Amino acid sequence: MYITAIILAAGKGLRLKSKISKPLIKIDFKPLIVYSLEILNNHPLIKDIIVVINNSNAAGIKQIKQKYKIEKIKAFVLGGQQRKGSVYNGLIAVHSKSDFVLVHDSARPFINSKCISKVIAHAKITGAAILGVPVKATIKEVHSPLPIVHGGFIVKKTLDRSNLWEIQTPQVFRKDLILKAYKKFGNQEATDDAFLVEKSGAKVRVVMGSYDNIKITTQEDLVLAGVIVKNSKIKSQNCNSKFKS
Ligand code: CTP
Ligand code: MG
Numbered sequence: 001m002y003i004t005a006i007i008l009a010a011g012k013g014l015r016l017k018s019k020i021s022k023p024l025i026k027i028d029f030k031p032l033i034v035y036s037l038e039i040l041n042n043h044p045l046i047k048d049i050i051v052v053i054n055n056s057n058a059a060g061i062k063q064i065k066q067k068y069k070i071e072k073i074k075a076f077v078l079g080g081q082q083r084k085g086s087v088y089n090g091l092i093a094v095h096s097k098s099d100f101v102l103v104h105d106s107a108r109p110f111i112n113s114k115c116i117s118k119v120i121a122h123a124k125i126t127g128a129a130i131l132g133v134p135v136k137a138t139i140k141e142v143h144s145p146l147p148i149v150h151g152g153f154i155v156k157k158t159l160d161r162s163n164l165w166e167i168q169t170p171q172v173f174r175k176d177l178i179l180k181a182y183k184k185f186g187n188q189e190a191t192d193d194a195f196l197v198e199k200s201g202a203k204v205r206v207v208m209g210s211y212d213n214i215k216i217t218t219q220e221d222l223v224l225a226g227v228i229v230k231n232s233k234i235k236s237q238n239c240n241s242k243f244k245s
Contacts, residue, residue: 002047003120004098005040005072005170006090009033009061009106010054010079015218021057022216023106028229032216033061034068035109041070043116046102048074050093052086084190088182094175100124101178103193104170110212110228116170122205123172130172130194131209132165139164167192168209177202 013022023033033051040046049072053061058076065073077093079086087103094101100123104111115131122129138161142153171193173181181196190196194204212228214221 001045001100001124002095002098003045003100003102003172004074004094004175005046005049005102005104006087006094007033007037007040007049007051007104007106008079008083008086008090009057010052010086011083011107012054016216016222017219021054021060024057024060025216025222027109027222027225031060031064032109032225033106034064034070036104036106036111037064037070037073038068039111039113039116040102040104041072043113045117045120046072047098048072048095050075050077050090052077052079052090054079084182084186084193084196087193088186091175091179091182098175100172101175102170102172103178105215107216108169108213109216109225110210110214111170112210112212115207115209115213119170119172119207119209122207123174126203126205127174127177128172128194128197128202129205129207130167130192131170131213132167132206133209133211133213135161135164135166137161165206167194167206168213168215173197 009023016022018025024031040049051061051073053076062076075093077089079089119129119131139159141156141159143156145152145154177197181200185196185199198204214224216222216225
């Protein structure tokens with residue numbers, strides 16, 4: 001079984017409002033992207049890694065391979081304007097012998113090995129599996145009344161939380177499935193890869209992830225990331241729950 005990991009690091013990080021490219025920002029003295037690269041590099045099921053970068057962070061990210069001994073990095077490829085373009089550029093660089101592809105956002109530094117093993121195991125059964133966690137908050141669908149009045153959103157409906165999961169990466173797919181999905185539906189708006197695979201009719205399995213697996217998007221996420229690193233000795237109790245199909 002040949003599994004290639006694609007790590008996405010070609011975003012602009014606009015919401016973070018930082019001069020340093022997001023994947024290179026240090027959390028506890030280590031660049032953010034290195035956290036997930038180390039976990040993937042040490043995972044026995046991952047054969048090689050493709051890192052998708054952009055022109056402004058290419059030099060900095062390329063140094064990481066040697067500095068942190070991430071031997072499994074096979075290639076650095078340039079990303080696209082949107083995330084899906086970056087994934088596609090990664091996909092076409094995947095080795096012809098790869099059977100499965102694991103796609104991961106470098107913006108999520110705190111993946112753990114157990115969750116990776118679990119999502120891979122489920123993808124082997126269905127062809128597509130993604131990590132997620134049940135939503136804790138109450139979620140309401142809203143709309144803006146017309147004419148738009150100051151601060152005005154009106155509740156349209158309250159969603160049934162028991163069926164809502166917040167989806168994370170890594171997401172793992174049989175290579176032929178994700179390639180087919182990207183070729184057929186790649187022009188559609190998508191904030192994750194599973195959406196395109198879902199559109200092509202495949203069953204995507206949702207596997208219990210970890211609430212620690214946060215995405216660094218805005219400055220306050222960096223504060224939280226620092227706390228997670230400091231408390232990393234406290235073992236996460238997640239990844240033991242049953243998957244939801
Ligand atoms: N990404 C990418 N190529 C893009 C856009 C995003 O590789 N054209 C990657 C980012 O590097 C990140 C992941 O996709 O690891 C998730 O994206 P997001 O959290 O939105 O990061 P950015 O796009 O960098 O941030 P922003 O949307 O605030 O500009
Ligand atoms: Mg983005």
